[in-house]
Amino acid sequence: MVDYWRQGSVAVIAVNNPPVNALSYNVRVGLYNNLDKAANDRDVLAVVICGKGRTFPVGADIHEFGQIPKEPWITDVGRKIESLGKPVIAAIHGTGLGGGLEIALFCHYRIALPNARVGLPEVLIGLLPAGGGAQLLPRLAGIQVAMEMITTGRQLPASEAAKYNIIDKVVSGDIVKEGIEFALRVQNKPFQDKILRYRSPHGKDSLQPITEAVLRKIKMRSRGFYAPVWCVRSIANSVKLPFEEGLAQNRIMFQQMQLSGQAKALQYAFFAERSISKWKLPCGGNFATAVPRKIKTISVIGAGTMGTGITVALLSAGFPVLLVEQNKRFLMKGVQTVQSLLEGGVKRRKFTAEQAKMASSSLTTTVDLQALNSVDLVIEAVFETLSLKEDIFSKLDKICKPEAILCSNTSYLNIDKIAASTRRPDKVVGTHFFSPAHIMRLMENIYGCKTSPETVATVMDLGKRIGKVPVLVGTCPGFCANRMNRPQSEEALFLVEEGAQPEQIDQVLEDFGMPMGPFKVRDLAGGDIGWRSRKDAALHLGLTLSYDLQFFNGERYCSLADKLCELGRFGQKTGSGWYSYDKPGSKQLSIDEDVTKLIQNHRDSLGIKPRKITTQEIQERFLFSGINEGFKILEEGIAARPEDIDIIWLYGFGFPRHYGGPMFYASQIGLKRVYDRICHYHELFPYSSHWMPSKLLQKLSIQEVPIGQWAELHSKL
Numbered sequence: 001m002v003d004y005w006r007q008g009s010v011a012v013i014a015v016n017n018p019p020v021n022a023l024s025y026n027v028r029v030g031l032y033n034n035l036d037k038a039a040n041d042r043d044v045l046a047v048v049i050c051g052k053g054r055t056f057p058v059g060a061d062i063h064e065f066g067q068i069p070k071e072p073w074i075t076d077v078g079r080k081i082e083s084l085g086k087p088v089i090a091a092i093h094g095t096g097l098g099g100g101l102e103i104a105l106f107c108h109y110r111i112a113l114p115n116a117r118v119g120l121p122e123v124l125i126g127l128l129p130a131g132g133g134a135q136l137l138p139r140l141a142g143i144q145v146a147m148e149m150i151t152t153g154r155q156l157p158a159s160e161a162a163k164y165n166i167i168d169k170v171v172s173g174d175i176v177k178e179g180i181e182f183a184l185r186v187q188n189k190p191f192q193d194k195i196l197r198y199r200s201p202h203g204k205d206s207l208q209p210i211t212e213a214v215l216r217k218i219k220m221r222s223r224g225f226y227a228p229v230w231c232v233r234s235i236a237n238s239v240k241l242p243f244e245e246g247l248a249q250n251r252i253m254f255q256q257m258q259l260s261g262q263a264k265a266l267q268y269a270f271f272a273e274r275s276i277s278k279w280k281l282p283c284g285g286n287f288a289t290a291v292p293r294k295i296k297t298i299s300v301i302g303a304g305t306m307g308t309g310i311t312v313a314l315l316s317a318g319f320p321v322l323l324v325e326q327n328k329r330f331l332m333k334g335v336q337t338v339q340s341l342l343e344g345g346v347k348r349r350k351f352t353a354e355q356a357k358m359a360s361s362s363l364t365t366t367v368d369l370q371a372l373n374s375v376d377l378v379i380e381a382v383f384e385t386l387s388l389k390e391d392i393f394s395k396l397d398k399i400c401k402p403e404a405i406l407c408s409n410t411s412y413l414n415i416d417k418i419a420a421s422t423r424r425p426d427k428v429v430g431t432h433f434f435s436p437a438h439i440m441r442l443m444e445n446i447y448g449c450k451t452s453p454e455t456v457a458t459v460m461d462l463g464k465r466i467g468k469v470p471v472l473v474g475t476c477p478g479f480c481a482n483r484m485n486r487p488q489s490e491e492a493l494f495l496v497e498e499g500a501q502p503e504q505i506d507q508v509l510e511d512f513g514m515p516m517g518p519f520k521v522r523d524l525a526g527g528d529i530g531w532r533s534r535k536d537a538a539l540h541l542g543l544t545l546s547y548d549l550q551f552f553n554g555e556r557y558c559s560l561a562d563k564l565c566e567l568g569r570f571g572q573k574t575g576s577g578w579y580s581y582d583k584p585g586s587k588q589l590s591i592d593e594d595v596t597k598l599i600q601n602h603r604d605s606l607g608i609k610p611r612k613i614t615t616q617e618i619q620e621r622f623l624f625s626g627i628n629e630g631f632k633i634l635e636e637g638i639a640a641r642p643e644d645i646d647i648i649w650l651y652g653f654g655f656p657r658h659y660g661g662p663m664f665y666a667s668q669i670g671l672k673r674v675y676d677r678i679c680h681y682h683e684l685f686p687y688s689s690h691w692m693p694s695k696l697l698q699k700l701s702i703q704e705v706p707i708g709q710w711a712e713l714h715s716k717l
């Protein structure tokens, strides 16, 4: 796990623990013993520490968390470096992170390749730097930089790290060779002043104002997420406590944090995000056996909000795009939108003006579907009506080359029905982007019963290549994301009907950590989209959406949202919705008395006497209705694992990562409690079938089965 060799007077100690040289117990022992070896070898005048393979050590081994870390710990290795009596150089390539950077900070010198990155991302897994980082970094780069890096977990490119003296020299070429040459240059120079523990933290006199400013930012950025606050305390210890006491205090805090629900949730999310690429189809085809097709040219059909967002996501990832619209007017409007989104990307420093220019030059347009006869892949993003999509797919099937893959950005409709309008159902797949598609990272990919493993492999690979988080699910109405969101938004309406205010519900869920409450989301997305599909659905059932409708298709129904739409209150785009806005398109919102009156009239017209609704009830009805649907989605095999569902909610709806996602959240609350509460609401609301408890949840709740075993146990049931 740790290699040692000597080159002249320089000893090289190389961590060799693929894939990312995590500092597991065995690696720490190896480092410790080889440092001893170098110390005792009189021919060794200097030491280089580096990583074999793709990176310098990226930190402690996350798999080892949850148990008390065994000695030697990272600080023990650090003390060994400090007291070695010979200069030690950290030679960094790839990513020097967490405990890896801490080891480097204990070294006397640090060099790095230009594309290397360094950081202390412990906060992202609910922890703090417990290997000396919170003590050493302020002594090297100052309190301000340490606060920013440690409370955000941001990785710094080598050039920026050099600016803050974290890196002594940015070198090119072979990092080990460069490390040895650097060692030869410093082996006879005094280096005691390089031992950071003897320095005092820069900017320590402004610790108070810096701390207050950082805590204000944390309060805004991460509601209810504790780790950043603990990180601030750990850095303050670098000023308030002597070095060793600071180390010991931070170690105690680290061990407490390790046991916290938030740390467990964030570590679950870390591995969940890495497990979603390991997909498998019911037919057995999977990520390891299926080979993605090479995609060079892509066409997007529909230049509306979604079509233009998808186009920009593809263009900014270097794909040439042929944008299609039904007429020149819509097409020109679409091209203008693409241009302004690209300009917006430059303003947000997502890419340079040069890159935006390149992207824009890779855009071509047409109103003629025939022009798609040579593209490798098509993404359809037109209105959400099945008949329109069937028409387009049957035309594409005749026009596109036989091997072309046809994708639909539908967020709800059945992929098998769309595929049935072609003679190539194996090459039809859903690629559901989230609005705004050039920003939101989630890509919900939906396979139909005839979609081939190769087609799935292609869109999963495409998702990664355009910087998205692709998750694979099966087809059903609303797939995973919207199917879980539907009962939640219905419950939000029912809660208003029964006595809560929209702003009250939004506040409860924002305090919980959601980026935006359901009524603000409705106003952002535009109430008219849902209204149109409800009217379509009613038409199909020979019904009209009337004001006093309390049941729809045998299900409890609330017509409040329809009433708002009848008044043209579609949300931000019309300047009024559940809230009123300064002007159409503005985000500046305020509570609107007209809506409060409309709600009261609605209750009066239905004879509903409003009652006091607690925060607990709002949280439970909103979250548990979605969670129950999540278990049904697992039950039906639409999602293969709870990890798939949780990553969809973290990246699609901004579910607070420090809860791990709705399914992990349920496992932390306790499945029995969740199940009992769902049964309670099922009894209270018999006309809402979404409260029918999931059988899988019932079974798992009996023994409180840990989340890691749900999929396996379900497959046996």
Ligand SMILES: C[C@H](O)[C@H](C)C(=O)SCCNC(=O)CCNC(=O)[C@H](O)C(C)(C)COP(=O)([O-])OP(=O)([O-])OC[C@H]1O[C@@H](n2cnc3c(N)ncnc32)[C@H](O)[C@@H]1OP(=O)([O-])[O-]
Pocket (backbone or CB within 6 Å): 019, 020, 022, 058, 059, 060, 061, 062, 063, 074, 095, 097, 098, 099, 100, 102, 121, 122, 125, 127, 128, 129, 130, 131, 132, 133, 271, 274, 275
């Ligand atoms: C004392 C000290 O203060 C404290 C307490 C600590 O030090 S706490 C630890 C602090 N360090 C971190 O938080 C770094 C976490 N890792 C990353 O940010 C990224 O991994 C990466 C380094 C930027 C590479 O990204 P990538 O996209 O190129 O590959 P990957 O797919 O992500 O990772 C490739 C494979 O490596 C696995 N892996 C990555 N980091 C790991 C780690 N720290 N421990 C164990 N496994 C790890 C990962 O699960 C995947 O496995 P598999 O799925 O192939 O089986």
